[in-house]
Amino acid sequence: MDFRFSEDEEAFRGEVRRWLREEIPQRWTELDPGIWEETEESWVLAREFQRKLGQKGWLAPAFPREYGGLELSHMKRLVLAEELAYSRAPVSVEVEITVNWVAPSIMLFGSKQQKKEYLTRIAKGDVIFCLGYSEPNAGSDLASLQTRAVGDGDDYVINGQKTWCSYGHLADYCWLAARTDPDAPKHKGISIFIVDMNTPGISTRPLMNVLNRHSFNEVFFDDVRIPKENLVGQKNNGWYQLVIALDFERSSIGYAAANQQIIEELVRYAKETTRNGEPLASNALIRNELAQLAVENEVARMMAYRIAWMFSRGIHPSYESSMSMIFVSELMRRTANAGMRILGHYGELDRDSKWAVMQARIMRMCLSSLSIGVGGGSNEIQRNIIAMRGLALPRK
Numbered sequence: 105m106d107f108r109f110s111e112d113e114e115a116f117r118g119e120v121r122r123w124l125r126e127e128i129p130q131r132w133t134e135l136d137p138g139i140w141e142e143t144e145e146s147w148v149l150a151r152e153f154q155r156k157l158g159q160k161g162w163l164a165p166a167f168p169r170e171y172g173g174l175e176l177s178h179m180k181r182l183v184l185a186e187e188l189a190y191s192r193a194p195v196s197v198e199v200e201i202t203v204n205w206v207a208p209s210i211m212l213f214g215s216k217q218q219k220k221e222y223l224t225r226i227a228k229g230d231v232i233f234c235l236g237y238s239e240p241n242a243g244s245d246l247a248s249l250q251t252r253a254v255g256d257g258d259d260y261v262i263n264g265q266k267t268w269c270s271y272g273h274l275a276d277y278c279w280l281a282a283r284t285d286p287d288a289p290k291h292k293g294i295s296i297f298i299v300d301m302n303t304p305g306i307s308t309r310p311l312m313n314v315l316n317r318h319s320f321n322e323v324f325f326d327d328v329r330i331p332k333e334n335l336v337g338q339k340n341n342g343w344y345q346l347v348i349a350l351d352f353e354r355s356s357i358g359y360a361a362a363n364q365q366i367i368e369e370l371v372r373y374a375k376e377t378t379r380n381g382e383p384l385a386s387n388a389l390i391r392n393e394l395a396q397l398a399v400e401n402e403v404a405r406m407m408a409y410r411i412a413w414m415f416s417r418g419i420h421p422s423y424e425s426s427m428s429m430i431f432v433s434e435l436m437r438r439t440a441n442a443g444m445r446i447l448g449h450y451g452e453l454d455r456d457s458k459w460a461v462m463q464a465r466i467m468r469m470c471l472s473s474l475s476i477g478v479g480g481g482s483n484e485i486q487r488n489i490i491a492m493r494g495l496a497l498p499r500k
């Protein structure tokens with residue numbers, strides 16, 4: 105098997121790298137917001153950068169040209185995702201949600217009008233979606249969701265509550281799962297809607313995350329009226345559409361590149377630091393920790409390549425996405441924990457300390473990596489999916 109990229113793909117990688125060197129704002133690098141650490145200031149920078157990517161056609165590079173894409177191959181899309189992640193570019197989680205999770209679902213299930221209206225604006229970087237899936241009593245068992253959408257003339261009227269809605273307070277639209285037939289079996293009465301977050305009757309309440317940042321929200325729908333044309337796909341077919349959308353969500357392309365950058369920083373730190381008169385890099389335990397991370401990150405990279413390859417062949421990744429998500433999320437936790445061991449007490453210092461190392465990134469990664477492996481469906485649920493879809497084991 106030849107895993108090398110083609111000359112054209114390597115040239116594209118060079119072009120992306122050069123562009124990123126010019127375009128990543130200095131202020132973003134100073135703020136260095138990790139995952140789930142957005143602030144109002146970083147959000148503005150991320151939105152500006154998103155539009156710049158959009159102008160270049162690189163926000164949704166694989167989209168058809170009629171919807172603002174460049175029809176780039178999935179391999180080039182992978183190269184771009186790797187470079188964006190490795191360079192810690194200002195790309196928020198919501199860009200990922202909007203471009204790589206919501207948009208492919210619109211492409212598959214949306215009406216002509218919806219494709220025209222939303223895909224072009226997504227590709228330009230003009231709009232952001234949040235996901236309205238989880239509810240106080242529906243997380244892993246998402247099919248138990250209770251938010252109702254009831255037809256009334258030309259509208260649907262929505263009532264209910266969502267929770268853990270990432271960046272719902274900043275999003276333009278909600279990609280909402282709601283119950284449209286309460287009498288049908290629970291997997292069969294759900295539909296998907298696009299809801300403008302400025303519609304009267306919607307309110308959000310912040311939930312502070314483990315990093316003490318406002319990324320999560322509770323979102324309340326109180327007699328929210330939306331036009332019937334905002335139903336996506338067929339009424340009551342939402343569960344099937346959700347499952348496909350979640351497979352996009354779980355494909356985790358790009359994480360290995362982000363993790364590679366952390367590993368390289370740890371290697372540099374080990375080379376440049378002495379402890380008890382000895383370079384850290386000559387300590388056998390630390391060498392082993394780093395070598396192990398290098399091996400595992402290579403596995404994560406190959407899993408991401410497999411998924412990109414499947415997309416490029418028009419094959420929809422299913423349990424393969426779950427495998428990648430489990431491996432990557434657990435690897436990120438292992439990387440953060442190994443980093444904490446390597447940095448020792450310095451790893452516990454926050455950015456405001458003059459002794460902080462690597463902008464306290466490892467400590468922040470340690471905290472944020474608790475959430476990876478829960479969002480998008482917990483790793484236990486991913487293992488259930490692999491057991492059922494990958495190994496054909498019975499559901500129970």
Ligand SMILES: Cc1cc2nc3c(=O)[nH]c(=O)nc-3n(C[C@H](O)[C@H](O)[C@H](O)COP(=O)(O)OP(=O)(O)OC[C@H]3O[C@@H](n4cnc5c(N)ncnc54)[C@H](O)[C@@H]3O)c2cc1C
Nearest residue numbers: 235236237238243244268269270475478479480481482484
């Ligand atoms: C960082 C982050 C961002 C998120 N963003 C969003 C968002 O934008 N929109 C949104 O709708 N939701 C979002 N979520 C919510 C996420 O989808 C849910 O947290 C997740 O589906 C788990 O649901 P729960 O929290 O209700 O846990 P529960 O379902 O109550 O699960 C509790 C525990 O039981 C285990 N468990 C449950 N059922 C099974 C089973 N059948 N087999 C084995 N183990 C099981 C779970 O693995 C978990 O460990 C986000 C979560 C996180 C952490």
